[in-house]
Amino acid sequence: MPESRLPNIRVWLLGALVVASLLMIAFGPTFLDRFALNVLSRSMIYAMLAVTVDLLWGYTGVLTFGQAAFFGIGAYATAMVLTHLGNSPELMLLAFALAILVPLVLGIVVGWLSFGYGTTPLYATVISLVLPIVVTQVAFSGGQWTGSSSGLVGYATLPLSLAGYFRLTGICLLAVAAAAWIFVRSDAGKVLVAIRDNEARCAYLGLNASRIKIVLTAVLAGVTGLAGFLFANASGVVAPENTGFVFGTELVIWTALGGRGTILGPVLGTIGIDYLSASLSGQLPFLWKLVVGALFVAMIILLPNGLAGLVGKILPRSKGARRGGGSLRLAQAMQAPQDVVDKPPLLAIHDLGKSYGSLNVLQGINLTVQPGELVSLVGPNGAGKTTLMRCLSDGTESISGSVSVRGANIAGLAPDAIVALGVGRKFQVASVFDSLTVAECLRMARAARHAPSLLHSSDELDLPSAAVEILKLTALDGMLDRPVSALSHGLKQSLELTMVVALEPQLILLDEPTAGLTKTERMTIGTILKKLTGELGLAAILVEHDLDFVREISSRIVVLHQGQLVLDGTVQDVVNSELVKAIYSGGAHD
Amino acid sequence: MTILLDVITTAAILFVVAAGLLAIFGVLKIINFAHGAWLTVGGYCAVATAGVGLNPWLALPVAFVVGSALGGITEVLVVRPLYRRPLDAILATWGLGIVIGQLITLWFGRDVQFTPNLLSGTINVFGIDYSFYRLFMILAALVVGLGFAVLLEGTRLGLSARAVIMNETLARGLGIDTAKVRLTTFMIGTGLTALAGVLLTPLTSVDPDMGLAWLIGAFMLVMVAGSSFGALAMACLVFGGAQTLVSTFVSPVLGGITVAVLCALVLRISPKGFARA
Numbered sequence: 001m002p003e004s005r006l007p008n009i010r011v012w013l014l015g016a017l018v019v020a021s022l023l024m025i026a027f028g029p030t031f032l033d034r035f036a037l038n039v040l041s042r043s044m045i046y047a048m049l050a051v052t053v054d055l056l057w058g059y060t061g062v063l064t065f066g067q068a069a070f071f072g073i074g075a076y077a078t079a080m081v082l083t084h085l086g087n088s089p090e091l092m093l094l095a096f097a098l099a100i101l102v103p104l105v106l107g108i109v110v111g112w113l114s115f116g117y118g119t120t121p122l123y124a125t126v127i128s129l130v131l132p133i134v135v136t137q138v139a140f141s142g143g144q145w146t147g148s149s150s151g152l153v154g155y156a157t158l159p160l161s162l163a164g165y166f167r168l169t170g171i172c173l174l175a176v177a178a179a180a181w182i183f184v185r186s187d188a189g190k191v192l193v194a195i196r197d198n199e200a201r202c203a204y205l206g207l208n209a210s211r212i213k214i215v216l217t218a219v220l221a222g223v224t225g226l227a228g229f230l231f232a233n234a235s236g237v238v239a240p241e242n243t244g245f246v247f248g249t250e251l252v253i254w255t256a257l258g259g260r261g262t263i264l265g266p267v268l269g270t271i272g273i274d275y276l277s278a279s280l281s282g283q284l285p286f287l288w289k290l291v292v293g294a295l296f297v298a299m300i301i302l303l304p305n306g307l308a309g310l311v312g313k314i315l316p317r318s319k320g321a322r323r324g325g326g327s328l329r330l331a332q333a334m335q336a337p338q339d340v341v342d343k344p345p346l347l348a349i350h351d352l353g354k355s356y357g358s359l360n361v362l363q364g365i366n367l368t369v370q371p372g373e374l375v376s377l378v379g380p381n382g383a384g385k386t387t388l389m390r391c392l393s394d395g396t397e398s399i400s401g402s403v404s405v406r407g408a409n410i411a412g413l414a415p416d417a418i419v420a421l422g423v424g425r426k427f428q429v430a431s432v433f434d435s436l437t438v439a440e441c442l443r444m445a446r447a448a449r450h451a452p453s454l455l456h457s458s459d460e461l462d463l464p465s466a467a468v469e470i471l472k473l474t475a476l477d478g479m480l481d482r483p484v485s486a487l488s489h490g491l492k493q494s495l496e497l498t499m500v501v502a503l504e505p506q507l508i509l510l511d512e513p514t515a516g517l518t519k520t521e522r523m524t525i526g527t528i529l530k531k532l533t534g535e536l537g538l539a540a541i542l543v544e545h546d547l548d549f550v551r552e553i554s555s556r557i558v559v560l561h562q563g564q565l566v567l568d569g570t571v572q573d574v575v576n577s578e579l580v581k582a583i584y585s586g587g588a589h590d
Numbered sequence: 591m592t593i594l595l596d597v598i599t600t601a602a603i604l605f606v607v608a609a610g611l612l613a614i615f616g617v618l619k620i621i622n623f624a625h626g627a628w629l630t631v632g633g634y635c636a637v638a639t640a641g642v643g644l645n646p647w648l649a650l651p652v653a654f655v656v657g658s659a660l661g662g663i664t665e666v667l668v669v670r671p672l673y674r675r676p677l678d679a680i681l682a683t684w685g686l687g688i689v690i691g692q693l694i695t696l697w698f699g700r701d702v703q704f705t706p707n708l709l710s711g712t713i714n715v716f717g718i719d720y721s722f723y724r725l726f727m728i729l730a731a732l733v734v735g736l737g738f739a740v741l742l743e744g745t746r747l748g749l750s751a752r753a754v755i756m757n758e759t760l761a762r763g764l765g766i767d768t769a770k771v772r773l774t775t776f777m778i779g780t781g782l783t784a785l786a787g788v789l790l791t792p793l794t795s796v797d798p799d800m801g802l803a804w805l806i807g808a809f810m811l812v813m814v815a816g817s818s819f820g821a822l823a824m825a826c827l828v829f830g831g832a833q834t835l836v837s838t839f840v841s842p843v844l845g846g847i848t849v850a851v852l853c854a855l856v857l858r859i860s861p862k863g864f865a866r867a
Contacts, residue, residue: 063677113858122621123857125677126813130850133806141843245806249684256681286695293688300682301671 010315017264018174025170029163036275037166041234043274044169048176048227050255050266052220057252058260059184060216061121061196065248066110066128069135070103070221072243074228076139077102079152079238084145087156099229100222107221111214124213132245139240151239158233165234172230173267176223181263187443187452190436192216194444197433204393204431206419206448206503253296259308269307344407346371346422346507346539347392351401354384354391361387362563365401369541371506374533376542376550378574379560380583385543386428388560389509392541393418393425405507419448424505428512428543430492432484438495439480442467445502466536467502470494470528474521490521497525501532508532508540514549522546526553551575559583591718593838599724601830602731603793604849605823608808608815609734610783616817617751617775620669620679625808626801627687628657628780632787633796634694636705646706649788657784658777660690665776670769687801695798703796708789723792730789731823734782738819741778751775755817810853814863821864829853 029037049067056062081095110131114124139146146152160168183189195202195209202209232238241247251270258269273292280288303309345368352365362384369375377385391397395413403410405421415425433441439461443452446462461480463471471477474494479487487495493513500508510529514522530553532538544550550557550571557574559567561583567574574580611625622628635653640646668686672679709726712719742748750771753761762768787801794800811829815822829849837845857863 063680113854116858119858119861121677122813123861125680126810126857127854129806129809130847130854133850134847137843137847141841246802252681253685286692290689290692290696293685293692297668297682297685297689300678300685301668304675304678 013315021170021174025167025174028170029166032166034162035278037162039275039278040271041162041165041169042231043271043278044173045227045231045234046251046254046274047267047270048173048230049224049251050258050270051176051180051263052224053251053255054260054263054266055180055184055192055220056216057255058262058266059189059192059196060213062114062213062217063121063125063252064128065125065245065252066131067220067224067251068245068248069132069243070107070224071228071231071247072132072135072139072238072240073103073106074099074225075232075238075242076146076152076228077225078229078232079155080145082155082157082232083147083152092158095232096229099232100225103225103228104218104222107218108214110221111217114217115210115213128248129245132243132248136240136244139243147239149240151237151242153237155236157236160233169230169234172226177263177267182455184263185457186454187447187457188454190440190457191444191447191452193435194433194440197435198431200415201427201431201433202444203415204419204425204427205445205499206416207444208414208416253292255306257292257296257299257306259306259310259312261305262308262312265306265308344404345369346406347541348404348407349392349401350404352388352391352403353400354387354397360563362391362399365565367558367565367568369507369539371537371539372533372555374529374540374542374553374555376544376554376557377560378544378547378550378557378580382562383560384563385560386511389425389511389541389543393423393509416448419503419505422504422506423509424500424503424507425509426496426500426511426513428515430489430496432492432496432499434485435483437481437483438476438487441484441495441499442480442502445499448503463498463502464504466532467498469531470498470501473524473528474498490517493517494521494525497528506538508538510540510542512543512545514544514546522549529553591716592720593834595715595718595720595724596834596838597827597831599721599727600834601823601826602727603724603790604807604811604826604830605731606727606734606786606789607783607804608811608822608826609738609819610779610781610786611808612779612812612815612817612819612822613738613782614776614779615812617754618669618673618772620673620676621683621809621812622669622776622779623680623684623805623809624664624687624690625683625783626803626805627690628661628783629787629790629801629804630691630694630796630798631657631660632784632789633705633791633800634698634703634787635784636788636791637698637703637796640706646708649705649791650785653784653788654781657787658781660784661777661780662773664780665773669776670772673772691798698798700798705791705796707792709792727789735819735823742819747771747774807849810850814853814856816863818864825853825864 028040032040049071053064053067056064056067077098078095081091081098085091085094110127114127139151140148142148184192191202191207191212194207195212199209231242254270254273255266257273258267259265277288277292299306305312347367347369349365349367352362353360354362365388377388379385391399392403394415395403395410395418399411405418405423408421410418410421433444436444442461442463443458450462468477474491476491476494476498479491484492484495497510497513513525517525526549529540529542533540533555542550542554554571557567557569557571558565559574559580566583567577567579607629610628611622614620614622632653635656636646636649639649639652664683664686668682669679672682707723709723711722713722713725714720715725742752750761750766753764753766754768754771758768790800790804794803811822811825814825814829829852832852833845833848836848
């Protein structure tokens, strides 16, 4: 049957490639000449760097030119120890440790600078440009310590032959590539893709995306430093251009041509282009660079996923078989018991105000919500409903007054910290991860509770029973292996709601969950909400325009008008209110 | 006194160099990483103009025409497909910069070229002798700055451009041909950059990499300035001033990275930089 045969092609190809590379590493030196061994050793070191660039850029979406700087620091650290201190085995070990540790520590600092909460993606790129420039200038002005513009040369290196270096770098590259390959396929690796797709959603699933990116930057800086150590030994010379911004752009070019978002693409792309560059640069140096540049431009425009993307389209996909709908088991996670004795109210808003300049969007809002309540927030456009929702779920918004969740003031807390307090937020436009499958999206919602594995991709999906029930009601349980991009608008809305419920929140904020849905879908969502609040004791705040829907499911209705809370009462109170009729018919503007 | 003149003229040079990049970033929200290549193109326009024996000042209009023509082709072929992928646009324009650099190398060779001075000698200001050409750059910066002010405030294109800067969707809804505004802006930006390349020739040597040295500085200044020429002028004065002071009193090497480091720090503290949005 074709379903089970097709994926084997990929597995076989990969296995064959690993065997071929092992054979190449073992026997390459017997038939390759000096030139090829030399260049290929270097190319394989560069390929390790391309893997790190790819993990940051291709998988996580952070365009970086800064890997060159970490590489240069690792190489300089090694060369400086070997030049100025000596090359006894202990000192070689010191050089090795420094080559990894110095970039690692610097990586933490750079990560902290690049990924503060609220910094733009472009800012990380800006920092990654400045870093190699600064490092290069330091290398230039280091006098005899760094050898200034001529760099360091002539120090004693590891006692290895040309073949030895070839094998060493080959093994290191294989190890780095294999580790990266396993990581990006693990549940933890999917978090990177989730951050690339939709960082805001990650934050509202309780994931601290900034911290994840800082850790990633630091670890990859360490790996890059290791490559620097190898380079300093294998080449015997370290110069300022090894750490410069132009080298950083070359790494990105190789990664892009090979294929970002794959591991194999950048490795083969780098080795291929660097080897060809070395071979051709004698005969047609400028023309070759011109061809690479033109190819790069064309590739970015026409084939953003590089050569590997093209190959991936031709080869049959293995995804469906690896985790067919049947092989993924839904498990019901134990839900923490909710004790409601003598607790502060679930949500307490006191005299909340929010203004943009002289425009007061919200003013003097007081509201208390208890477990089990389903509060609908209604009001005409521009009443401040969405702003209110944002003030409840993001403590970094500047507000007057206070918002407390379960007695804790949320002022200054980033969204992921508020999720940890038990608040889940569903956005107006379905906010999910388009590159992931349904199951992977749901797993993201659990990632803040159970740290995902760095090694495997689990066959089991632990979800709270309420979430499982929504999946069954919406028939999403049969589509767990579907890519999210293939879901209908309604199913995406349901998926996002399930993700929010899977957080096991005590308070759910929903911004127009039924917008654009069919009548049946609307009924389903209504049933779910009633059940969550009525039976499971969650509280929900719902922004909604459909007043019939509101009347049917709410336990309480709050009316916002021009930034003020004008009415707070039962469904009956509000439906019969003259004021509400006046507001909705366009009057009552003061 | 010399320091003060150095600060002002350095700021003026930076402003002239960065203005074209800002025009493009402000309206198109695209970072043209081929900016350095256009400076180089301008430099070689000066070389070519001198080569055929024309008045060196003629290089200015020649560079503007060549630069904007190349810019027009680039906008249509390279930049237009990438408006929705701004990070990819950085890379594609960088690649284009490589292509242009190599074409120039193939045509003119790798060697440093020399151009006739536009203005030579020194002039006595406030009792000191100062390079006449550096003082002329202040005038050039004022002309560029005022030119843009007039263009933005006084013409129909400027009005459309401002509308696109503020709210592109709305502008398109109001019947503004945003594609044309983008094309025109890109052409003006690249033309101006090539012109800046001519103006740089008396200050630096002309070689295929001459633009690269200016790219990062211009890029960082534009990041801080956002989409405002006023903010750019201020950024040039502040950071150019800092660069002059560090180069003079601390070390020229540190001076070379002052602009980049300070801009990065300013952006960390206030992500909007000097732009009052």
